[in-house]
Amino acid sequence: MVAEVIYGDQLAASLREEMKEEVTKLKASGISPKLVVVLIGDDPASKSYVSGKQKAADFIGIDSELISLPSTTEEKSLLELIERLNNDQSVHGILVQLPLPKQINEQAIIEAIDPSKDVDGFHPISIGRMLTQQETFLPCTPYGIVTMLQSKNIDIAGKHAVIVGRSNIVGKPVGQLLLNEHATVSYCHSRTKDLSAITKQADILIVAVGREKMIDASFIKPGAVVIDVGVNRTNEGTLTGDVDFESAKAVSSYITPVPKGVGPMTITMLMKNTIQAAKAHNKKK
Numbered sequence: 001m002v003a004e005v006i007y008g009d010q011l012a013a014s015l016r017e018e019m020k021e022e023v024t025k026l027k028a029s030g031i032s033p034k035l036v037v038v039l040i041g042d043d044p045a046s047k048s049y050v051s052g053k054q055k056a057a058d059f060i061g062i063d064s065e066l067i068s069l070p071s072t073t074e075e076k077s078l079l080e081l082i083e084r085l086n087n088d089q090s091v092h093g094i095l096v097q098l099p100l101p102k103q104i105n106e107q108a109i110i111e112a113i114d115p116s117k118d119v120d121g122f123h124p125i126s127i128g129r130m131l132t133q134q135e136t137f138l139p140c141t142p143y144g145i146v147t148m149l150q151s152k153n154i155d156i157a158g159k160h161a162v163i164v165g166r167s168n169i170v171g172k173p174v175g176q177l178l179l180n181e182h183a184t185v186s187y188c189h190s191r192t193k194d195l196s197a198i199t200k201q202a203d204i205l206i207v208a209v210g211r212e213k214m215i216d217a218s219f220i221k222p223g224a225v226v227i228d229v230g231v232n233r234t235n236e237g238t239l240t241g242d243v244d245f246e247s248a249k250a251v252s253s254y255i256t257p258v259p260k261g262v263g264p265m266t267i268t269m270l271m272k273n274t275i276q277a278a279k280a281h282n283k284k285k
């Protein structure tokens, strides 16, 4: 079997077209969605993701403001900035680019963001709402992954989804979202014994570890769906995933590439959440 490639960039482009139309209508009714992105320091990878977000926002017609602060910024001043943005009625979404420099407690920052503006879906209230299936902002990467599966009409209910990786921003929540879609979910991580014995049981295999080519055909059941969330920068400066694409493609039924896979969908779902935030904000008034 040779897999069909799920191109996240193509799906992202069509969703962005739809969102552009929606934002045009919202603006005509007096709602102008606005996202503020806070970037601390000058890590080149973070800068590149942030510019991707700005580009998507510009295309859709979402106002996006970038606040860049030096890497020496203290936690207190960042908390003050968040407080100001929480109170600014023109701002619908707030995203603080992670990771943060070591003098700043990441969890304290995430918890300072008003849950009604938490378009990353990282606040404990957002996570709790997701867990209990209440309306909330879904974390962008997991949301993008589920949207990619649905775009290909891939059944999730009753399927065995195996997640490799247990980060708070990808591994854990993507398992939860798939559980909400009635998958049977297993989590694997660095302490897992006999990893390939478990990944080989996966109907849907999600890999979010951050280790280049750690998964090849020998970890995959023939016909499985393989979603690669890895974002690894090679020595040559190119971007590569956690999955050995050519090897895995030869045995799977669907596979996502890196780049042009999950990454562009993450950004797209951030835009979707920002529009959702703007609509909810206006209902409240």
Ligand SMILES: Nc1nc(=O)c2c([nH]1)NC[C@@H]1CN(c3ccc(C(=O)N[C@@H](CCC(=O)O)C(=O)O)cc3)C=[N+]21
Pocket (backbone or CB within 6 Å): 048, 049, 052, 095, 096, 097, 098, 099, 120, 140, 231, 239, 258, 259, 260, 261, 262, 263, 264, 265, 266, 267
């Ligand atoms: N608060 C916060 N929210 C995030 O959502 C967040 C974050 N911090 N910190 C970093 C990670 C990483 N991330 C990516 C988004 C898009 C691509 C993406 O679009 N990648 C392109 C290629 C881009 C390139 O070549 O640099 C692709 O895969 O085709 C990748 C990675 C969001 N993150």
